[in-house]
Amino acid sequence: MKTIVVNLLFSISDQPALAEIADLGANGTRCLINLRPDAEEGAPGSKAEKRAAEDSGLNYRFIPVTVADLTEADVDAFRAALAESKGPVLAHCKSGMRALLLYVLVEVIDGRMALADVTAFGETHGFDLSPAVNWLQNRAGKSPRVKAFFDPRTWSVQYVVSDPATRRCAIIDPVLDYDEKSGQTSTENADRILAYIAAEGLTVEWILDTHPHADHFSAAFYLKQKTGAPSAIGDHVVEVQKLWKGFYNWPSLATDGSQWDRLFGDGETFSIGTLSARVMFSPGHTLASITYVIGDAAFVHDTLFMPDSGTARADFPGGSSEALYASISAILALPDETRLFTGHDYQPGGRHVRYESTVAQQKAQNPHLAGIDKAGFVELREARDRTLPMPKLILHALQVNVRGGRLPEPEDNGRRYLKIPLDALEGAVW
Template identity: 65%
Template sequence: MQRIRHSEGRPQVTGFFDTATSSVQYVVTDPDTRRCAIIDPVLDFDAASGATSTASADELLGYVKEHGLEVEWVLDTHPHADHLSAAQYLKQQTGAPTAIGQKITEVQALWKDIYHWPELACDGSQWDRLWAEGDRFSIGSLEVEVLFSPGHTLASVTYRVGDAAFVHDTLFQPDFGTARADFPGGDAQALWQSIQDLLALPEDTRIFTGHDYRPGGREPRWESTVAEQRRDNIHLQGQHEAGYIAMRNGRDQDLPMPALMLPSLQVNILGGRLPKAESNGRRYLKIPLNAF
């Protein structure tokens, strides 16, 4: 895939690890202008009680305030299946626009059928901006390039900011491997190609992952480089396309669905909005039985 020139600049990247979902949220800052973007924020949700909380998102806001930053964007890399997105809450708190990849409309159409949700608008209007492959925008003086990275989901994108790439659930840390591809709209062959596109970036590109599952109980990590991924990723060593697809499909057959998938997608295809309150003032999530 042809790439635009390598964006100059080195953003300051601060990761916030969410232990409950093994997710990593990011504040990406242009040191020259003190403007920043928030990537993949978590809205806390306790499935046992149905309680939501903004504690994780408020930690991000506390960091922004402490360091005198201005939030320019609230970005999601894809519609998450393992945590609720806090994008709308952060938009309300900061005024920053929200954005996601334009293929979200295809994901909405898939889940509209699964949830039997005839009133759902499948046009991406729940976000302020939908990105296409090759789109560019700015965080302060830093140029951001949007790369289409399907496979884990139909709508997955990578944000390349200077020497950093936020690759969501395509690559994990080298000692854990790569993402699953068995969700609705996922595809192992597309995932393989997305991985090859990322590995074709300059070898000193910093890779920031969307999760860390801490193999062996080690401390959380979320940063590597393209060179480290090429050399050490346990799913890619000596691998070719057909072998990878067979490995990925085989592994995915034995993986349980994420515990929060059905609640999460119902919120996340609305851009992080909770369901509307009903006549009694309460909000409800709809769970399709025996759908998977």
């Protein structure tokens, strides 16, 4: 193992042998960051490294990255690993180059290093960091700016999408915290979003939902009250309302979409500052799912996951694998460089949270799509869906989310109550 000391708290190296990892703790290292995908040639695998690291008393972080597919999520994960390290860190990849590159990206983004100093810094440590310079320059040119907020309880990704020119923004798919064991609700996630908006000096222009969610409560109504911004969703939400009105035996539920300020039809456009936004009707996961195409970015929520995670299930009431295939095909017809932002990440293999890909990456790398035609997709999707239990919050969440995130009204004792229908989803996997 060839180690390069960058400073007293951070070093980089090529691939350490497992025996060398076992000695790191005794030599003062407190955290080992592995940046190598398990499939990379010569990598011993994250599971073996994790065992060796933990046996040595080290904190271990698995952040598999490649330079070609590097995203903001990777940089955020690296920054968090450094902040949580509780002592000296050793980050490694195949040569050490990716480790130094990520370190530099964090330093420049956080204002501790100038972009003009990156090349010389790399040369001092024996590496060509021109890919870091290119990445930072490309990042500066991206529009919109996208800030993600991950909720580990529901594996959900929420977004603030902003126009750099006007500092106006939209909030997409915010989460209202809910603990089904205690019945407690909280606005922790939504308040985290509001704190970011205040710190960045942004003005909220829209609060947007992609569909009525089955695995978390929407914070759209809470944020509307806090910001005064209008809320919106796709116009097919009225079909979802009518469907679930029957499930809940809920005669008083308005099924005209009036719980939102605007219902978007397929192809409708709107603005966020100077940014042009367009709505694509994307059914399949639900009857009402839509995609927001904003600048060079598309917010697809459950329709597509990261390329290593496949696609959304299509077995909810009103779902359709054939419709889902058509929706995905329309998304993948966008330009190859379009950034795709998903609404959930389940961290396969224990990797860090990721949420951004491109159309080109999805077409080439997603195992549910690459080399698979419509018939093959439908067969794969329906076979997989037959094995999946319903989300644990589906019956809790839909009665809130078909009303735009409004909780049930308080009863005469001042408390709110959810209504859970029994045996409504017949045949669901336990």
